[in-house]
Amino acid sequence: MRLIASDIDGTILGHDGKISARTVRAFAAAAEAGIDIVFVTGRPPRWLAPIREQIGHLGTVICSNGALTYDLAEEKVIDSQVLGWDTVNSVRSIIMGIAQEPYFALESLTGFHVEEGFLRGQVVARGVVPVDALTPDMAQAGIVKMLAVLHAGTADEFMKLVAPAVSSLITVTHSAPELALLEMGPLGVNKAVTLARYAAARGIDAADVVAFGDMPNDIEMLGWAGAGYAMASGHPGAIAAAALQAPRFEDDGVAQVIEARLGAAG
Known part of the structure; x- marks a missing residue:
């Protein structure tokens, strides 16, 4: 050892x-x-x-x-290792097309950018930046993780739905035992x-x-x-x-x- x-x-x-x-x-x-x-x-x-x-x-x-x-x-x-905006945008579009009411956030080298609806009543923690929308200029901050949440169901169910559709574009996983939250990063x-x-x-x-x-x-x-x-x-x-x-x-x-x-x- x-x-x-x-x-x-x-x-x-x-x-x-x-x-x-x-x-x-x-x-x-x-x-x-x-x-x-x-x-x-x-x-x-x-x-x-x-x-x-x-x-x-x-x-x-x-x-x-x-x-x-x-x-x-x-x-x-x-x-x-960072995500390009084209990947983020494509993955977001795919998930929006197959899941009901997903909300998204981006973890960058400078902070955590969350769109309205992502936190749903949770306290805004240090480093969290609420935004009106996720925009291409955020890629300049170096996006290291993309997150998607559903406020119903489980992470396993969400993963089973999403992974086949996006796994050629992005690495998708989860670590949320009680929340339908997916964590996505650079492919490979x-x-x-x-x-x-x-x-x-x-x-x-x-x-x-x-x-x-x-x-x-x-x-x-x-x-x-x-x-x-x-x-x-x-x-x-x-x-x-x-x-x-x-x-x-x-x-x-x-x-x-x-x-x-x-x-x-x-």
């Missing part, structure tokens, strides 16, 4: 925004043992406070499902692709990577890593795709696996 790659939400971070003390200790022990640690998330850079403040991680974070790599210490983007980009590039730059083979995740946007990463652990509390698709399973999030599953592997190594 030379590299630990972990998802954040539902894997080490709960709905209350807390990371357990046991998990914090496990990551600290891994770092002390000289193991490289990288977090791989669908989150944008502005939502990385939990790992900075609770774990003390100041290294690299792979954000936006692989479309963006961020240096927490320097607070700067290291690398990004996912967590595994960017993690593989990160590992290769450090001379680390997939066989030496331990990865943790719980949702469909983790599937490729869990399959690529030499030891890919799906959380027992995770999405059935992630569990089916992973060769290994960690105990439930509620039982500090990630910490249990790290502790066991460090003990075996010792």
